[in-house]
Amino acid sequence: MSMQDPNDSFPEEIAAIKEDLENNDTAAAAAKIQEYLERQNNVPLNIAITGESGAGKSTFINAFRGLSNDDEGAAPNGVTETTMEVIEYPHPNYPNVKFWDLPGIGTTNFPAKKYLKLVGFEKFDFFIIISDTRFRENDVNLAQEIQKMKKKFYFVRSKIDNDINAERRKKDFNPEMALIKMKEDCIGGLQKQGVKSPQVFLVSSFELHLYDFSLLHQTLERDLPAHQRDALLFAMPNINLEIINKKKEAFQSKIKYWATLSAAAAGVPVPGLSICVDLSMMVNVAVDYVAGFGLDKPSLERLSASSGVPYTELLEVLKSPLAAVKITKVFLLKLLTQLTSTAALMALEEGSRWIPLIGIPLAAGLSFTTTYRALNYFLTELADDAQRVFKRAVGLNTSV
Numbered sequence: 001m002s003m004q005d006p007n008d009s010f011p012e013e014i015a016a017i018k019e020d021l022e023n024n025d026t027a028a029a030a031a032k033i034q035e036y037l038e039r040q041n042n043v044p045l046n047i048a049i050t051g052e053s054g055a056g057k058s059t060f061i062n063a064f065r066g067l068s069n070d071d072e073g074a075a076p077n078g079v080t081e082t083t084m085e086v087i088e089y090p091h092p093n094y095p096n097v098k099f100w101d102l103p104g105i106g107t108t109n110f111p112a113k114k115y116l117k118l119v120g121f122e123k124f125d126f127f128i129i130i131s132d133t134r135f136r137e138n139d140v141n142l143a144q145e146i147q148k149m150k151k152k153f154y155f156v157r158s159k160i161d162n163d164i165n166a167e168r169r170k171k172d173f174n175p176e177m178a179l180i181k182m183k184e185d186c187i188g189g190l191q192k193q194g195v196k197s198p199q200v201f202l203v204s205s206f207e208l209h210l211y212d213f214s215l216l217h218q219t220l221e222r223d224l225p226a227h228q229r230d231a232l233l234f235a236m237p238n239i240n241l242e243i244i245n246k247k248k249e250a251f252q253s254k255i256k257y258w259a260t261l262s263a264a265a266a267g268v269p270v271p272g273l274s275i276c277v278d279l280s281m282m283v284n285v286a287v288d289y290v291a292g293f294g295l296d297k298p299s300l301e302r303l304s305a306s307s308g309v310p311y312t313e314l315l316e317v318l319k320s321p322l323a324a325v326k327i328t329k330v331f332l333l334k335l336l337t338q339l340t341s342t343a344a345l346m347a348l349e350e351g352s353r354w355i356p357l358i359g360i361p362l363a364a365g366l367s368f369t370t371t372y373r374a375l376n377y378f379l380t381e382l383a384d385d386a387q388r389v390f391k392r393a394v395g396l397n398t399s400v
């Protein structure tokens with residue numbers, strides 16, 4: 001039986017878990033699953049942002065983290081390294097993902113090699129070089145030195161909304177053509193300065209859902225090693241429906257492991273529920289879903305601040321009882337009791353392929369099924385909410 005899942009980012013660990021299950025060693029499998037799931041949530045990703053003063057570095061970092069510039073959380077988590085100020089900004093919901101605000105190389109007067117050494121280039125997974133005009137000699141020197149250090153870099157041409165607004169005043173205004181031309185100019189300029197096949201992305205930090213930000217994500221995703229792709233994905237703001245779907249799929253592919261954990265732990269039934277589930281585990285997973293979709297109260301408040309859509313209007317489109325609330329065991333138990341009695345739950349396709357691998361008694365099987373179905377249900381509802389919230393935030397029609 002093939003259980004290969006394209007979303008598995010630690011293939012060796014998964015193979016070991018499957019082997020334990022096939023040998024009926026559920027306890028060993030459970031321990032490995034726990035470890036695997038924890039490891040997945042703590043994959044570090046370090047993104048360096050550099051560019052001249054005023055290029056839009058801080059605004060880009062804030063927007064990526066779902067913050068507006070005047071947001072309280074936008075204050076630096078300050079550390080001063082060496083002789084230069086390199087400031088670390090963790091993602092609010094995924095602190096394993098860090099953005100590093102580097103000083104513009106031009107303001108430091110260091111040659112590129114020295115600059116990279118001083119900012120501690122080894123720890124960065126890749127560099128984003130930002131400019132609000134054409135890219136200069138400094139940017140090019142830095143890019144070439146980054147390449148020598150066997151690291152990746154991407155050029156972001158910022159404040160595209162300004163350029164488009166300026167174009168708008170022209171008689172023959174054509175936004176598509178203007179964007180193509182801007183990109184060609186940037187690429188041409190970089191090539192003239194000796195950068196081979198430069199990757200340039202046109203971005204407005206005020207409107208990440210427009211222009212090239214999603215292309216930047218796709219490119220980064222393609223370039224990153226498999227185990228870091230989910231870290232990037234979950235840190236992504238919900239800039240389109242595709243991102244929301246990808247997050248859903250990534251969560252979905254883990255449900256069978258959570259259900260197996262629940263089955264392995266089954267023994268004492270939960271009061272009020274006829275079968276055994278691990279309530280505290282389920283609370284953690286639900287909290288994770290909510291955070292991943294940005295449906296927790298702080299994330300929604302930040303979205304309201306950055307989109308200008310009142311918080312209460314965002315709340316209006318929420319349907320899942322799990323969004324924008326504090327999820328407790330008591331709360332979840334109530335929800336589960338309703339769910340198991342109404343059986344308003346999803347099909348069990350993936351789960352039923354997995355069950356025969358686990359040599360478990362009936363009670364545990366029920367626990368597996370309940371956990372599997374409930375998590376599936378929570379996930380689907382929250383993903384739908386995320387879509388509606390996204391549409392409302394960017395002003396699309398939200399009728400459902």
Ligand SMILES: Nc1nc2c(ncn2[C@@H]2O[C@H](COP(=O)(O)OP(=O)(O)OP(=O)(O)O)[C@@H](O)[C@H]2O)c(=O)[nH]1
Pocket residue numbers: 051052053054055056057058059060104158159160161162203204205206
């Ligand atoms: N219209 C528009 N303005 C932007 C955008 N990004 C940044 N800005 C503005 O450009 C100015 C500089 O942005 P910052 O993010 O502070 O630039 P920085 O690179 O961090 O500058 P330093 O910290 O001084 O090196 C601010 O007034 C921002 O509001 C954008 O995408 N669109």
Ligand SMILES: [Mg+2]
Pocket residue numbers: 057058059101
């Ligand atoms: Mg700044």
